[in-house]
Amino acid sequence: MEVLGLFNYWVVIFLMMVGFYALISRGNLVKKVIGLNIFQTSVIIFYVSTGKIAGGTAPILIGDDHGVAEAGAEVLYSNPLPHVLMLTAIVVGVATMAMALALVVRIRETYGTVEDDEIQEQVLADEAVEGARA
């Protein structure tokens, strides 16, 4: 049961490994970026899932300031903090994506390819030229 009870962790780990694998194994820079994004998404899911409390509801205050519902019963809320944090993390993720894709565009413009090995060939050629010129 313990294993199943931690299913959110399994999902997170699965997504993380998918992203990580794509990041490492793909030669295409765009695919690398997608891998990175999946990786970061897994972190977001991890955070959001930790804020969940069994039986808890959305942390929106109903009734008076002290979270006491009209009926007078205690309401169990999910922890809102991780969610708020993830708003920031999503923004960071989007910025990272934008930055990465912008770089890919520039790389495509200058190297004519987004394949890692082809770029590497040209980089090595550059190094050779530098060595020869000097």
Place this chain on the structure above:
Amino acid sequence: MSAHLPAIQIVVPLLAAALCVLVPWKRVSWGIAFAGSVTAFFAAIGLLSRVLDGEEIRYALGGWAAPWGIEYRIDAVNALVLLIVAGIGVVVTPFALKSVERELDGRRIPLFYGAWMLCLCGLLGIAITGDAFNIFVFLEISSLSAYALIAMGSDRRALVSAFRYLIMGSVGASFIVIGIGLLYVETGTLNLADLAERLPALHGERTVLVAFAFLTVGTSLKLALFPLHLWLPNAYTFAPSAVTAFLAATATKVAVYVLLRFFFTVFGTAYSFEQLRLGVWLLPLALVAIFTMSLVAIFQGNVKRMLAYSSVAQIGYIILGVSFASVTGLTAATLHLFNHALMKGALFLALGCVMYRVGSVHIDALRGLGRRMPWTMAAFTAGGLSLIGVPLTVGFVSKWFLVLGALEQGMWPVAALVLVTSTMAVVYIWRVVEAIYFGEPSPRAESATEAPLSLLVPTWALIVANLYFGIDATLTTSVAGQAARTLLGGAP
């Protein structure tokens, strides 16, 4: 006013970043950036002087008290790091004026200064904040702007290096978030001071161990600890000269600070170094970093890349000091944070002068420049001597404490290795010095003249600092000593 110094420290560069992008004139945007960096510098000095009086500054940002709001908490450790970052910023920004105009397309310059200020803001933010998640946010602000800054390098390889850095940096940052998340799950707080209070009760927990591992690996990626350093050499090599100088002197230092903060303040020495015996892991990594990277540096043709590899080796020295987990070791580490920023900053700025006049920093391009650019080359030589650790330079001071720390632990082979590896620095620095003074000038070097004053003055400012803090290290050693004692939890 002075009560709000912690906010000024961060907000001014942040606003300056926005302003830099909004104005269309490149000189004006430089002016704004310079004003921002000067303000940050004085704020850092103000904070340090208050901390040295024995005060621990706590500042609730926006009036929201901790643990709900974000708290800025400044002790001797981060005050020193703030001073390093802001100080290097205020020296390198004037240098950037002409250097950047030469190396960058004019239209991009306002954007450059925007990213420049963001990077400064991010690095200062990491150092100043007392909130774990806030560290991540500032880390990403500084990293994203750093990727952009590096990608602006004139060589097309800059793009590839920036992309690689981005991938590895983002993975590192994600690791850090995971670690912070796990800590939050376990303790229910993100405030570093609260974490430090609650964690000792949970030292047996596996979650804490996992958090520790994620944080360690993520931060090690950021600070380029061997073998996670692969992004660093190329990123430093192809970035614009001013960016290399700035990042080399600050970015990795701030990451080391994060590591120190987590190891010593948050998890505590008892957990990191006694229960997990972290020293046993860090020590060999540091030694391998020092040894192999110094060796690799010897064989580099591009002097910027040579210094980049040397940086990885120098980070090894810092981590070596950390691994002793003693007052002397940590004093050495924090001292070397400061001292290495001074020497690498100076060296990269000198190379920036060469780039400005000759257009290349390959060792062959430097041949015979000793006569054409005597001041620049004298600066490079002096910086190199400091890197080697010749007495009366800051490099010597660091080495003194590091060897003392190693001997205190009875690790005399380590102490011997530290000294032997400094002779490797002699080899790679002297290769360049020899080319500078004895080489036959290349055609381009033949027509080179001394670098303009706006480049020379910042370079020499750092060299003078190298010598000054080498001759009178009382101030730096006392700050570093206080920082070390703070980290180890003794009386400040």
Place this chain on the structure above:
Amino acid sequence: MNAGELALLALIIPAVGAGLVGLLRAQPNLREAASLVTGGVLLGVVMRIHRAVAAGEIPRLVLAEPLPGIPLELEVEPLGMIFALVAGSLWIVTTLYAIGYMRGHHEKNQTRFYIFFALAISCTMGVAFAGNLFTLFVFYEALTLSTFPLVTHAGTDAAKRAGRVYLGILLSTSIAFQLFAIIWTYLLTGTIDFEMGGILEGRAGEGVVAVLLALYVFGIGKAAVMPFHRWLPAAMVAPTPVSALLHAVAVVKAGVFSILKITIYVFGIDFLTQLGASVWLMWVAAATIILASLVAFRKDNLKARLAYSTISQLSYVVLGAMLANTMGIIGGGMHIVMHAFGKITLFFCAGAIMVAAHKTEISDMRGLGRTMPVTCAAFFVGTLSIIGLPPAGGTWSKWFLGLGALDAGQVGLVAVLMVSSLLSIGYLMIVPVRAFFSPASNPHGHGHANGGIHEAPLPSLIAIVITSLCCLALFVYPDPFFQLISMVAGP
């Protein structure tokens, strides 16, 4: 002005002289005058300090405090006084010699040469007056760096290679061994000051002391104890005045002086004798003495032969230090002086022969006594002093070293000293003997060979005569140095 400030002045004067030389670069005559005047003023200052030291005063001056508890400090004790006197008095003579040599040899970049020469002397004074281990290390390293441009003066590939060896060995031994030993000493004792009777006694065991001593002896690469001697022959590519003053006097003596000083003030001679930790190092020194002499035999180039002779002679001083008894210390200290005057004379002669007769190989020097009688006579006097024969000063130092070896019960070392003297007769005496008694080897060689007397330029010749007379004078009147060294060597 008290004597402590005078000691600082002794450091500043050559540096100021270097500045003057730089300013006067356009007028060679004025520039050389500036060098000479600086030398004269320096000698005057050193004499003044000597007066204070001879009266039993030990002037001190703290310059700065780079690390808490580790000041940059000057302190003039008798041993340092000896070294400063030797270096100071020979500098002015060498400047005189250099003027003739550099002009006669048409060297380039003479201004740079004089600047770094003066800076090197400034560093030498720093070594002599160093008040603690840290200060000693600082000036030791500064001396290495300031002499580097002098070694590589020619700028050729050979000079560059030599420079690499020079810097490589001197810097790496000093950083890897010497600095290590200094920090270790600091850790053991909590101080790096020089104190009469040493600072290590009671704070370190026998094993540690033995290791530390070895670290110091090998870490002070300037003493050229084998196997770290290669830099000295390499440095011979430098112009002869450099070889003469720096690589027979200032730099190498800085090395052996440091060893002597550390033996006396860090280890303490009583403590060392008690432990016997230095016995094996005596034999390292002895081996260097013999081996270097044997190598010297095989060198036909005069400067190379002199270099190996220097390596051999330096180990006399190291041996004296390692004997760690009164006679050994007196012998070592006296040998710093005697060898300085003897060897500088020999180098001066080698340079003079190079400038006037364009000869560098010993086999070409047959019959040279007819064209360069003064030079060859001076060479003969210098040789006497190096071998240790009356009526030259070298007799005294060998005498005391022999006594020291006997006191220490090391009869074997006395034999080494004897053999080494015989060897030096073989490799040095041959030069003047051939010059005077062999017929000229190549009469149609360089034109000057049979054209009557053709000596080196006058300033150089004057310098040669002065130093060779000093060699003789030191035999008759070694008292000032003897008194100084007796003050530290104990009863």
